[in-house]
Amino acid sequence: MAEPRDNQQPDSVFTRPPRGRRAQPALSRERIVAGTIALLDRDGAPALTMRKVAAELGVHATSLYWYVDRREDLVDLALDAVLAEAAAGLPGPDEPWESAVKTTARRFYTALTDRAWAAEFAGVRPLLGPNALALSRRIIAALADSGGGDEDRAVAIRALANQILGAATTTVAMRAGAAAARGGTDDARAAAVSASDALAVENAYFDQVIDLLLAGIRARRAT
Amino acid sequence: MAEPRDNQQPDSVFTRPPRGRRAQPALSRERIVAGTIALLDRDGAPALTMRKVAAELGVHATSLYWYVDRREDLVDLALDAVLAEAAAGLPGPDEPWESAVKTTARRFYTALTDRAWAAEFAGVRPLLGPNALALSRRIIAALADSGGGDEDRAVAIRALANQILGAATTTVAMRAGAAAARGGTDDARAAAVSASDALAVENAYFDQVIDLLLAGIRARRAT
DNA sequence: ACCTGAACACCGTTCAAGT
DNA sequence: ACCTGAACACCGTTCAAGT
Numbered sequence: 001m002a003e004p005r006d007n008q009q010p011d012s013v014f015t016r017p018p019r020g021r022r023a024q025p026a027l028s029r030e031r032i033v034a035g036t037i038a039l040l041d042r043d044g045a046p047a048l049t050m051r052k053v054a055a056e057l058g059v060h061a062t063s064l065y066w067y068v069d070r071r072e073d074l075v076d077l078a079l080d081a082v083l084a085e086a087a088a089g090l091p092g093p094d095e096p097w098e099s100a101v102k103t104t105a106r107r108f109y110t111a112l113t114d115r116a117w118a119a120e121f122a123g124v125r126p127l128l129g130p131n132a133l134a135l136s137r138r139i140i141a142a143l144a145d146s147g148g149g150d151e152d153r154a155v156a157i158r159a160l161a162n163q164i165l166g167a168a169t170t171t172v173a174m175r176a177g178a179a180a181a182r183g184g185t186d187d188a189r190a191a192a193v194s195a196s197d198a199l200a201v202e203n204a205y206f207d208q209v210i211d212l213l214l215a216g217i218r219a220r221r222a223t
Numbered sequence: 224m225a226e227p228r229d230n231q232q233p234d235s236v237f238t239r240p241p242r243g244r245r246a247q248p249a250l251s252r253e254r255i256v257a258g259t260i261a262l263l264d265r266d267g268a269p270a271l272t273m274r275k276v277a278a279e280l281g282v283h284a285t286s287l288y289w290y291v292d293r294r295e296d297l298v299d300l301a302l303d304a305v306l307a308e309a310a311a312g313l314p315g316p317d318e319p320w321e322s323a324v325k326t327t328a329r330r331f332y333t334a335l336t337d338r339a340w341a342a343e344f345a346g347v348r349p350l351l352g353p354n355a356l357a358l359s360r361r362i363i364a365a366l367a368d369s370g371g372g373d374e375d376r377a378v379a380i381r382a383l384a385n386q387i388l389g390a391a392t393t394t395v396a397m398r399a400g401a402a403a404a405r406g407g408t409d410d411a412r413a414a415a416v417s418a419s420d421a422l423a424v425e426n427a428y429f430d431q432v433i434d435l436l437l438a439g440i441r442a443r444r445a446t
Numbered sequence: 447a448c449c450t451g452a453a454c455a456c457c458g459t460t461c462a463a464g465t
Numbered sequence: 466a467c468c469t470g471a472a473c474a475c476c477g478t479t480c481a482a483g484t
Contacts, residue, residue, distance in 0.1 A: 025448065050477060062478080063449050071477065123346030126396045155431040159386065162393060162432065166385030169392075173349045208378040209385065216439030248467065273458060285459080286468050294458065 027059060029067050029077070036078045045117040048074065075121050080129025082118050086111035087131040090138045098214055100142035105164055105210050106203075108135045112168035113202070119172040122165060136161065147221040156217050163213060167206050250282060252290050252300070259301045268340040271297065298344050303352025305341050309334035310354040313361045321437055323365035328387055328433050329426075331358045335391035336425075342395040345388060359384065370444040379440050386436060390429050 035056040039047055050071055054061040068074060086107040091100040112119045127136075139160055143153050178198075182191075258279040262270055273294055277284040291297060309330040314323045335342045350359075362383055366376045401421075405414075 027448080049475085051475085060450055062451080062480090065478075066448060120347065123392055124343065126393075126400060155428065155435055158390070158393075158428055159432045159435050162389030163382065163385050164389070165392060166387070166389030167381070169346055169388060170349075170381075170385060177349060205378065205381055209382045212378055212382050212436065212439040212443065214439070215442040216435040216437070219438040219442040220435065250467080272456085274456085283469055285461090285470080288459075289467060 027057065027063060027067060031057060032064060032067055032074070033077045033081050036074045037081060040078060040117045041115060045120045048117075050074075072125065075125050076129060079118060079121055079125065079127065080131050082115060083108070083111050083127075083129065083131035083135065087134040090134070091142075093141070095142075097142040097145040101139055101160065101214065102207070102210055104135060104138045104142065105160060106206065108164050109168055109171075109206055110203075112164075113171050116172045116175065119168040123169045127165075143217075146217055148217070152217075152220055156213070159213055159216075160210070163209060167209060171202055171206075250280065250286060250290060254280060255287060255290055255297070256300045256304050259297050260304060263301060263340045264338060268343045271340075273297075295348065298348050299352060302341060302344055302348065302350065303354050305338060306331070306334050306350075306352065306354035306358060310357040313357070314365075316364070318365075320365040320368040324362055324383065324437065325430070325433055327358060327361045327365065328383060329429065331387050332391055332394075332429055333426075335387075336394050339395045339398065342391040346392045366440075369440055371440070375440075375443055379436070382436055382439075383433070386432060390432060394425055394429075 032053065036048065036053050039052055039056050043052075048071070050061040050064055053074060054064055064074075068077070090107070091103050095103075112122050140157055143156055143160075146153065146156065148156075175198075255276065259271065259276050262275055262279050266275075271294070273287055274284040276297060277287055287297075291300070312330070314326050318326075335345050363380055366379050366383075369376065369379065371379075398421075
């Protein structure tokens, strides 16, 4: 845990701010988001407090308010940052619509379940950041090629969004429940094996659930 | 806001505790749950603090710990209490499986969205109370009649659970967003009309989304 | 412009003490 | 058995002040 730094550099042209303005702000939104994610990865969702994020950055809690308005902003920024990878490698526009839906949904779900805190916060904060929007839009674009009327597509979009969010939320809840039930009573090797098995099972379930929705969409289109 | 009561009744046989034991405990789990729900209905999810629940009941915050272990227990108890109505009037065993799924899912969803705090907490606490289990089991029982293999049914169960939770969560989030966007700029009559319209639209969407899943289940069974 | 420091009005939870 | 009261170790956020 870093102490608020005490600025004891020797006085010289190089350290002195180059006019009225400070040379480099100690903080920035990016640094704050990075610190927030580091804290969340290490200590989990309940550890997200203004004071702890500030400590992570060697700064006072009140300094954060220069860059964000409230604690919730940190949550929203961290969540969207974590969705950046998922939004980076989206299927191209020539991808058939069904596989585009599948891989985009899976990427979204994986980003949320990779870090437990992401799924926990996603259930509590609406996902409105640019990366969340990019993911949503890719799914919407794919459904545009799915046939059916506007109404059908609007329903399908909601169904997929609900499914992704619901699946991510219940997956991390079940993991937490399983971990609590296990207690401390298992050796590391067995735990690692069963964890990777469990992950494969979870992912298979997610894919099948999405397939079920796609089957429904196809069936609807046929009638 | 009730003050902790100051016990100034006249001394008599009727007021005096009838031996070592107290006549009637001032508190009980039921009273605590009722107070919690009253508070949540009035002031919303962020108002749920041990101190405020205690004030609601005219008691000190620390007294609650005789009946519950932690704040989360209040959340779990309040959530399950709110699901009691929904679990009370479930479709009978002779109901055709598709309509049993539809009405049970709808009851579950409605219970969660009727009070915003219920959906908010449902996204954050696993629903493991007796009433939540009764609702889940009714859906599971219905799916037993849906045909298909065990694996298909397990997938369908997850899909429905994810859908209910996801739909409830996003519905209340959208309502909150819409309310924030409106600000204070609308008269009460117009607001009431548009709120009831919006509710009808929401419910129609939910029903259609469930229908989409059911179409998927049917299609799967056919192949 | 950017950060500190003090302060306000809260939190959940523990534990010893009363009755 | 059941409730109080004091206490501990926190919270988010505001605002004036420093540089």
